[in-house]
Amino acid sequence: MMDKQTFLENIQQQLPEGVTGSQIIRDKRYMIDIRADALTEIARYFYQNLKFRFIIASAFHSKEGFEIMYHFSDDTSGNIINLHVILPEEKPQIESLANMFSGANWIEREMHEILGITFRNHPEPEKLLSDGNWAEGVYPYRKNFKS
Secondary structure, three states, rough: OOHHHHHHHHHHHHHOOOOOEEEEOOOOOOEEEEEHHHHHHHHHHHHHHHOOOEEEEEEEEOOEEEEEEEEEEEEEOEEEEEEEEEEEOOOOOOOOOOOOOHHHHHHHHHHHHOOEEEEEOOOOOOOOOOOOOOOOOOOOOOOOOOO
């Protein structure tokens, strides 16, 4: 693989409309900030063109909004890419990756139930965790930030 900074610059050149920034987190780990509407295009690029494997996604509620990290691995080099997207507090929604990666199915369902993030076009939006555990419309991992 090319040097780290060249790799990130190349990604930004290949996907100029979707990538808003990037950084080297540490050896073999990179974070690429992306626009929410570019997620499927960028995920497809990493999978088909660069041969990265989708690992998992994680999300949390911050003062910035709802942040999702989509984790991809280049198993031959050990490099990990985190595609980072921030969704607005008032309407957190993004296209589902479960139609592209079956491994995204359960984690997107979980993120919907605990944070209230909507994954558009999810193939199986049924409840996974919350049925009978907490009230409809309650998202236990949301935080109340003071202004």
